[in-house]
Amino acid sequence: MYTFSSKLKTFSYALMIVGLIGVAYGFLSTPNSVEDVKVLLEESHASHDEAAVSHEPEAHVVAEESNTTAHSDDTHAEHAFHYLKNKPWSALYVALFFFFMLSLGALAFYAIQHAAQAGWSVVLFRVMEGITAYLPVGAILLFVFFVLSSLHFNHLFIWMDADVVAHDELIQNKAGYLNVPFFLIRAAIYMAGWIAYRQYARKLTLAQDNATDLSNYTKLFKSSAAFLVFFLVSESMMSWDWIMSLDPHWFSTLFGWYVFASMIVSAITTIALVSIYLKGKGYLEFVNNSHMHDLAKFMFGFSIFWTYLWFSQFMLIWYADIPEEVTYFVSRFNEYKIPFLGMLVLNFVFPLLVLMNSDFKRVNWFIVCTGLVILFGHYIDIFVMIMPATVGDQWFIGIPEISSVLLIAGIFIYVVFTALSKAPLLAKGNPFIKESEHFHY
Amino acid sequence: MSSKVIQAMYNDDDILMDAVKEVRAAHHHIEEVYTPFPVHGLDKAMGLKGTRIAITAFMYGCVGFSFAIWMMNYMMIEQWPQDIGGKPSFTFFQNMPAFVPIMFELSVFFAAHLMVITFYMRSRLWPFKEAENPDPRTTDDMFVMEVAVDGNEKELISFLENTGTVEIKVTEK
Numbered sequence: 001m002y003t004f005s006s007k008l009k010t011f012s013y014a015l016m017i018v019g020l021i022g023v024a025y026g027f028l029s030t031p032n033s034v035e036d037v038k039v040l041l042e043e044s045h046a047s048h049d050e051a052a053v054s055h056e057p058e059a060h061v062v063a064e065e066s067n068t069t070a071h072s073d074d075t076h077a078e079h080a081f082h083y084l085k086n087k088p089w090s091a092l093y094v095a096l097f098f099f100f101m102l103s104l105g106a107l108a109f110y111a112i113q114h115a116a117q118a119g120w121s122v123v124l125f126r127v128m129e130g131i132t133a134y135l136p137v138g139a140i141l142l143f144v145f146f147v148l149s150s151l152h153f154n155h156l157f158i159w160m161d162a163d164v165v166a167h168d169e170l171i172q173n174k175a176g177y178l179n180v181p182f183f184l185i186r187a188a189i190y191m192a193g194w195i196a197y198r199q200y201a202r203k204l205t206l207a208q209d210n211a212t213d214l215s216n217y218t219k220l221f222k223s224s225a226a227f228l229v230f231f232l233v234s235e236s237m238m239s240w241d242w243i244m245s246l247d248p249h250w251f252s253t254l255f256g257w258y259v260f261a262s263m264i265v266s267a268i269t270t271i272a273l274v275s276i277y278l279k280g281k282g283y284l285e286f287v288n289n290s291h292m293h294d295l296a297k298f299m300f301g302f303s304i305f306w307t308y309l310w311f312s313q314f315m316l317i318w319y320a321d322i323p324e325e326v327t328y329f330v331s332r333f334n335e336y337k338i339p340f341l342g343m344l345v346l347n348f349v350f351p352l353l354v355l356m357n358s359d360f361k362r363v364n365w366f367i368v369c370t371g372l373v374i375l376f377g378h379y380i381d382i383f384v385m386i387m388p389a390t391v392g393d394q395w396f397i398g399i400p401e402i403s404s405v406l407l408i409a410g411i412f413i414y415v416v417f418t419a420l421s422k423a424p425l426l427a428k429g430n431p432f433i434k435e436s437e438h439f440h441y
Numbered sequence: 442m443s444s445k446v447i448q449a450m451y452n453d454d455d456i457l458m459d460a461v462k463e464v465r466a467a468h469h470h471i472e473e474v475y476t477p478f479p480v481h482g483l484d485k486a487m488g489l490k491g492t493r494i495a496i497t498a499f500m501y502g503c504v505g506f507s508f509a510i511w512m513m514n515y516m517m518i519e520q521w522p523q524d525i526g527g528k529p530s531f532t533f534f535q536n537m538p539a540f541v542p543i544m545f546e547l548s549v550f551f552a553a554h555l556m557v558i559t560f561y562m563r564s565r566l567w568p569f570k571e572a573e574n575p576d577p578r579t580t581d582d583m584f585v586m587e588v589a590v591d592g593n594e595k596e597l598i599s600f601l602e603n604t605g606t607v608e609i610k611v612t613e614k
Contacts, residue, residue, distance in 0.1 A: 311538075311541065314538065315538045315539075315541065318538050319538065319539060321527070356499070358495075
């Protein structure tokens, strides 16, 4: 049995408190009116002029403004005002989605291992179950967030705003799908389905520990297969609802897979990191370096899979250059160049070169270093998916963004390690347990 | 140096593995082991070094990648930078996404094919090559371990007989 060390508990509380203070600061420091933003903008323009810094998009805006009346200055300030108002909300949303994605991806991986009757991963099942324990908590937090959004506490989802929809024929045509009640019902259905499988699977594996026959195991196998069917449909729709609808004028067919790739690679990385932590504390003596080698192979493979989907989506849109599709990447390329291109280095080049060697994949500190880079890279990935639609050119990774991550990370660590301490770390009733304990590659 | 070898035959891979370990422990030199299929762990038991073919494959992949970049840059950007459907052929990076499929395929092509050719050369395999197996049964159901005779031949034979062999031949190499 694992006992939640008091040090880690204090650490997670500290993260939550620091994060909460930062998030509160983020909400309090948003400008109160358009007038404040004008002052801010003038200040920043002045400081830019002093430093003689001018980059292309800004020069472009200035050139455009000189041709039009002073009215455009007002609209510019109003845009910036909405963006700045959205900033703490978006920061919280990115963090909420990122940690929810870790546990949802871990659940998908867990179901795949059961449905595929994998022999190697049985010793890691309790770690995965611990990580998926965040799922109900994260789902409630996200759902509350969506309810607040639909009550117009923020303007992340512009299609929820009746004024915007009234003047936008494109969104009106999508209103059959993109309307608030249906959105919330869909979110509730996905979340209920995922949580139901998670709780059911947990109940069955705990029952299997003391069972004399394999009936729990068989039920788990069947429910995992059924869950995977549900998951692939719901995950795809979830990515349209929760992320793609932030840009309601834009659409992409492989978006669901792209989000899934990001999800599964960060989830496997989290499984590896938690396993290495627990093994370092001496709780997983049955996990050997061949298990870590397999996890690192999955990290490597899914990193490349993510890149493949990222590039497929980017290249098809770049190549055809159809205006209504390409704006998505134009805004990302002009205003988010460093995170947009930087995440390719973090999520592809770094894991490719570090995890290619078979020997390196057995060395824990290599896995930890690459894992942290991958997790950071996929945070940036989610950031670049969400931020351009909600805060536009006003993005910055500052106090609201970092403290949102700290807050949710604190909750995540607290929930996951509490769940890990609730059950033995070896699922001893599984018929493949002997094979998994002696797994050697 | 005597050029005599003893060929000890086995009919089971588990017995063969044990025999290899015993012979190695007794410090006799195993010239070669012939098996009809890959025996898992035999290379470790014989003390063979790990293969470096993956490293060569990586280097060949780098060659293919560089070749693709050089070729596309030379043809599409430097030699005749034509406007084809509005694609920006001013610099390599502006048009790079269109080259990536070729860069990828050539990396894989070079890595795969040159690695296979390396394998053939290092293991001396080619068409019309004369087969080297000491006994035709080794391709079917028999395992043969060749041990070099170094010193007392009779002692070595009686030692091998105790390792579960089903047949022993002494041949000149």
